[in-house]
Amino acid sequence: MHLIIDGYSSNQKILRDEDFLRKWLESYPAEIGMTRISPPYVLSYTGPVLEDWGISGFVFIAESHIGIHTFVERNYINIDIFSCEDFDTEKAIKDFREGFQLVKLRTCLIDREWPKAEPAMANPQSFIYHE
Numbered sequence: 001m002h003l004i005i006d007g008y009s010s011n012q013k014i015l016r017d018e019d020f021l022r023k024w025l026e027s028y029p030a031e032i033g034m035t036r037i038s039p040p041y042v043l044s045y046t047g048p049v050l051e052d053w054g055i056s057g058f059v060f061i062a063e064s065h066i067g068i069h070t071f072v073e074r075n076y077i078n079i080d081i082f083s084c085e086d087f088d089t090e091k092a093i094k095d096f097r098e099g100f101q102l103v104k105l106r107t108c109l110i111d112r113e114w115p116k117a118e119p120a121m122a123n124p125q126s127f128i129y130h131e
Helices: 012-016 018-031 089-099
Strands: 002-009 041-045 054-061 064-071 076-083 102-110
Touching (some): 002 012, 002 089, 012 054, 012 064, 018 041, 018 064, 018 089
Antiparallel strands (some): 002 102, 064 076
């Protein structure tokens, strides 16, 4: 499963708070039954377009990863929860809405499940790429 949440927060303080993001990534995997296998990595970013500055956080989980990117001046956030195990996506959406004070959001859920009984090459057309 790959849950994508893009949203706008009403609280810029949260979006710029590296400590808040680090603590969130440290504790949140257990909230949805995942196993954290690394410390959270949190970095501040300022690029050539000053309005695009923000913080990014990433944590490895046994099931894959959780990544969060904030764009403080735009009050915008991108969230990815990627897992080879099912989790309660409605709970995750609610948790992130409340935790990051999202006032507007859109979500996308991609089922990335690979059938365990199917050999790896049995269906080479699982993904079709368009150029």
